[in-house]
Amino acid sequence: MLNNLLERLRANPLALGLVGAGAVLGLGGLGWLAREVTARSETASRPSLLQLLEQVTQPATTPRQPQPRRPAPLPPPRPAWVSPLGRECVDRDPRLRQRLEAELAALPARRQRIPIDPSNYGVRFERDAFGHAIDPTPQVVVLHETVYGVGSALRTFQTPHPRDEDQVSYHTLIGGDGQVIDVLDPGQRAFGAGNSAFNGRWVVTNPRVGGSVNNFALHISLETPLDGEDNDPGHSGYSARQYDALALVLTDWMRRFAIPAAHITTHRQVDLGGERADPRSFDWQALKRRLGALSQLC
Template sequence: MSTAPQPWWIACAAGGMLALGAVGWLARELSAEPSAGHLRPSLFELLEEVRQPPAAPEPGRRAAPGPPSQRSWQSPLRASCTITDPGQRQRLQRLVGQVQTSPARVQIHPTNFGERFTRDAYGNPIDPTPQLVVLHETVYGIGSAINTFLTPHPRDDDQVSYHTLIGGDGSVVQVLDPAKRAFGAGNSAFNGRWVVTNAKVGGSVNNFALHVSLETPLDGEDEGPAHSGYSPAQYDALAALLAGWMETYSIPAEHITTHRAVDLGGERADPRSFQWSALQQRLQNLGALCRR
């Protein structure tokens, strides 16, 4: 038995009823007041969510990666309030003032330094205040180091700088204002801490570090493990510089370290032949190692 075709007006009426039903449901959804315990979002809210572009990550929402494990820094500097050489103390106190107010200054090329960041590459707030001092050596003469800093280096791998250089005769050259970020240590960390300012190249201590480099003696212009060491005048100037930085930025003696210690690649050995006892004596006589 065949079924007779429905008249066209019946099909239209059925379609109209479905459309009216959908419109009525939509109107109820858009105008409905949320009842107690009713947590389901309205259709209006769902449509608004679809129309909105994805929100940008808020500062601090993405966790920054930590550095790989490394040996903790054990400072060779000991706390002491004993003045062992009053004459040296007076001489170094005068030198502290000279280093802070009248060092020689060089204006290096902008590609070799940067600003200190207040947020890392993941949007997290970071403290740009200097909190660490890293000791280096130039390997070649101080003039060679200055020429390197004056030369433009567009490639990241070639960029390098320190805040201060100390010549073999004790001369102090401020290469970069401490407020700026020197490129003294690339892939580096200190006691499990680094700052990632470029997610593509990993982290570094540069954003919270000060860098000072001692001019290497002539017999150290090679890759040997040691050389004849640094002059008494260099240790004098270094102690005067460090004492000023320690006071200005509240840097503890435990945060004076070496490039060798912070380098994560195991490629750095500087400063070679460094005598911590010579620095200990001078900082102690300056009262910079006295904890009360």
């Protein structure tokens, strides 16, 4: 069919000329359309006079510089802690050592774990309230007493406390018979001491309430004897089985976290409010004999 059309155009020179002229006009129209589209595109992308004036009158912007972090406040000055646990490098009682080492090996099976309400503990922070990096590793052990029985302490820990001032917990409780009850893993932050510091150190996680040792401390509490359920300055003291269990738990923590004996302190010592007196009637020599037998003071 196309061959027939070509033969007819060759036979009719006038028709062939008209077709050629139409083709030229068509190509010219396409060229004009392309130039028109290009011109409109360039016009749209070219800034207007108003835009150019705005660019001239706007002030030059500079990159924002990072603001320096506010320094963390230091705790108020107070006398440094002088540990009653001196060096004890002589094994004075081999039988005590043998007995305590055997009990230490059996400690994991002996420990009882009781969960408490999440409102009474938290996570260990890796930055303080001012953005400074801090070490959350346990580095201090704070000794407490329950004042009332272990059961009363557990009920308090298991009760939800929405208000910060009511929240409280320790990592471990030691009953009068030497029972070891863990309520928190050492990796968690117990609320054992409020406004507190140890040897000039605290961590401020909430600027409105001051600093605390909780972020780098482990808390352990001894069950108070019945005659100590009051505000008197002392009581009949803790049992031999409590001192045994305390030495075992402390030895475990000291070995796991490389905590020196000089960093075993009391709630009375770290409390900045001057309101705490625990643990009352504590026998440091009883603890020293046991830690010495376990080679923790040499």
